[in-house]
Amino acid sequence: MRLRIIAAVAALGLAACGSTGGSNAVRGSGFSAAAAGSYITIDQAVVFAKQIERDLGARGARLAIVFRAGESRDQLREGIAYSHGAFWVYSPITLEDGRTATGYAVYNLYRGDGKTLPMDKSYLHQDFPIDFVAPTGVDDVGIIIPSPEMQRRILAIMDSPTYRALHIEPYSVVSNPHNAKYQNCTEFMLDVLAAAVWDTTDMAQIKVNLRAHFKPTVVKTSGLERMFAPMADASIKTDDQDGEIVTTTYESMAAFMEANGLTQEAYILQRDTSADAPKSP
């Protein structure tokens, strides 16, 4: 039975949203595991982070929605390519030496690390592209660049108390975007997006709108998984679901935005591996 429970947890562990430390800080769960035993080296992560920034810069993106996989793809459920997403905002950044650099700041919803914050809670945190990229378990990221008007609207929300008000602290790895009981990183971005689309700060209205217009990704699970996974991992809740488990992913967000004319473009960016050191035999 224990093995079954572990399998259930592993199966549902598909959208960890990262944390910034703690015992679960492996791959998809924060930077702390990236320096040792991660999929890419820190040197490669630096290059990949700059590659993404330059790609966004070349496309003139003031704001982009970027997704990473914190684990290898074979550990993710079918039809789900990424496990964490965040807003990337083009910004002037004042360095310690007084210089001003330009690049992207990353605005995340992170899951608690189980030490300083329970794993079934989340918090908002800004960091930088290297923090986002280093835990990757694959050689690509998913990117959605909203239309210029949507970029403007989302940035305006980020400049207002609404941004914080849209954060729901109770966290579930597979939160249902059609209700407001729990939230994960992707659902938070979806809620911000919805607030921008419909020009409302009313969460009840946002959820009604999303139920009418947003088709979430179905997470293929068995009854056993749905029953035991929440018992084995505090960050997995299923009591916000009606029947099948649904959640927000790169795929469902991109589909929604493209279908409603909200994107400039959505694409997969492959890591440039041409500068990688040869692997030792």
Next chain:
Amino acid sequence: MSQAAGAIGESGLKAASGVVAVPFGAVAVASGAAGHSANASGYTHLGAGLEAGAASATKAATAFVDFSGSPLTVSDDIIVGRKPTHKPAPQAAPAVPYAPAE
């Protein structure tokens, strides 16, 4: 120092800690959006997001933001953040006047 900074330091690469000055105020002004405004320093606090303190904030907040899609310059710096803290620090001991000011 963040964990990212530590890892980068060990790798021999040079990292710089950065403070973000997002020109949100300019976004709101340029868009004509109502109800959104930056505070006096040019920063607003987004959850635990934006970090205040950069001298360039006001300048950034008054910069014109266009959404033309023109290419944007990205610096070469490897920028790392500060290690986040979730627990709020205690505020000063209570110091509330007994009676309302006249």
